[in-house]
Amino acid sequence: MRISVKAPAKINLTLDVLAKRPDGYHEVEMVMTTVDLADRVDMTLREDGEITLDCSASFVPDDIRNHAYKAATLMKEKFQVRQGVHLYIDKQIPVAAGLAGGSSDAAATLRGLNQLWNLGLTRDELAKIGAEIGSDVPFCVYGGTALATGRGEQIAHLGAPAPCWVILAKPPIGVSTPDVYGNLRVAQIDNHPDTKQMLQAIATQDFSLMCQSLGNVLENVTLSLHPQVKQIKDLMIASGADGVLMSGSGPTVFALVQKEAKVHRIYNALRGFVKDVFVVRMLGAQDGEILA
Numbered sequence: 001m002r003i004s005v006k007a008p009a010k011i012n013l014t015l016d017v018l019a020k021r022p023d024g025y026h027e028v029e030m031v032m033t034t035v036d037l038a039d040r041v042d043m044t045l046r047e048d049g050e051i052t053l054d055c056s057a058s059f060v061p062d063d064i065r066n067h068a069y070k071a072a073t074l075m076k077e078k079f080q081v082r083q084g085v086h087l088y089i090d091k092q093i094p095v096a097a098g099l100a101g102g103s104s105d106a107a108a109t110l111r112g113l114n115q116l117w118n119l120g121l122t123r124d125e126l127a128k129i130g131a132e133i134g135s136d137v138p139f140c141v142y143g144g145t146a147l148a149t150g151r152g153e154q155i156a157h158l159g160a161p162a163p164c165w166v167i168l169a170k171p172p173i174g175v176s177t178p179d180v181y182g183n184l185r186v187a188q189i190d191n192h193p194d195t196k197q198m199l200q201a202i203a204t205q206d207f208s209l210m211c212q213s214l215g216n217v218l219e220n221v222t223l224s225l226h227p228q229v230k231q232i233k234d235l236m237i238a239s240g241a242d243g244v245l246m247s248g249s250g251p252t253v254f255a256l257v258q259k260e261a262k263v264h265r266i267y268n269a270l271r272g273f274v275k276d277v278f279v280v281r282m283l284g285a286q287d288g289e290i291l292a
């Protein structure tokens with residue numbers, strides 16, 4: 001028996017850091033939404049009890065370092081599952097990009113194994129298990145649009161933002177999330193986003209208020225490490241983007257655009273500069289999809 005589950009990327013419409021916690025994590029407040037750039041995780045039942053993994057991108061780890069492998073191991077141990085699984089990840093989301101690719105693969109694996117191994121767990125239970133793998137995994141278990149607090153694992157669901165185009169551009173560098181948080185000085189943050197205003201923009205589907213409310217306190221940290229990120233932002237703005245922001249810890253930058261005619265102009269301008277450019281839509285309030 002085999003099932004396939006879509007694992008969509010996320011972008012952060014806001015990312016605020018409120019404090020550094022004694023456990024080494026940061027207290028955050030973030031509005032996140034999934035977009036239709038997705039990996040696909042195929043899960044094939046193994047009667048011998050083994051967990052194995054292959055990925056279309058050869059540089060992604062195929063052992064316990066892989067978040068999807070970790071998810072399967074956790075589910076097997078927690079629920080004493082006799083069967084195993086072979087995981088195949090069709091990688092479409094750039095790696096170490098700020099788009100939660102690994103977290104989404106883990107979330108898709110949790111959702112898929114719940115079905116493949118007949119565990120009967122609720123989404124909330126899966127999200128709780130996801131928090132043991134990484135801070136972004138609970139959000140990815142639900143997908144859609146949400147306010148994430150705590151270290152990112154506490155999820156409050158939101159409605160769909162105003163429909164628009166999202167253009168993603170990733171410079172050819174990988175960014176380490178621990179390094180970016182490690183370089184952040186919380187007391188010196190001077191660009192806190194207005195999260196309340198973003199929540200209002202989403203509730204009223206006000207596109208221009210959403211663009212005005214974009215903000216990410218990790219952006220300045222990553223910009224100082226990688227000047228290309230600023231060049232991409234400037235290029236997007238000069239090409240007519242309505243709103244521009246770095247996602248997560250970066251280095252991917254996204255542009256929000258309402259008019260389709262502008263999309264081509266921005267895409268063409270970016271393609272002259274970086275290879276990884278994607279034109280996508282937000283998935284709105286929709287949650288994770290099991291394909292077959």
Ligand SMILES: C[C@](O)(CO)[C@H](O)COP(=O)(O)OP(=O)(O)OC[C@H]1O[C@@H](n2ccc(N)nc2=O)[C@H](O)[C@@H]1O
Binds near residue numbers: 012098100137182
């Ligand atoms: C940057 C974001 O992707 C934005 O959505 C997340 O905040 C990070 O989520 P993630 O990659 O799932 O992060 P985790 O795997 O849980 O943590 C990786 C490392 O990032 C740092 N980290 C992460 C989340 C958080 N709230 N505070 C932190 O300081 C910690 O050093 C942690 O060891």
Ligand SMILES: Nc1ncnc2c1ncn2[C@@H]1O[C@H](COP(=O)(O)OP(=O)(O)OP(=O)(O)O)[C@@H](O)[C@H]1O
Binds near residue numbers: 066067103249
């Ligand atoms: N399934 C996976 N897909 C991609 N990378 C993975 C996966 N599992 C583990 N990794 C490792 O995790 C690291 C971060 O990759 P990932 O693509 O998840 O980053 P990210 O998009 O910045 O995530 P986030 O936005 O949650 O911080 C990489 O160094 C990679 O080796």
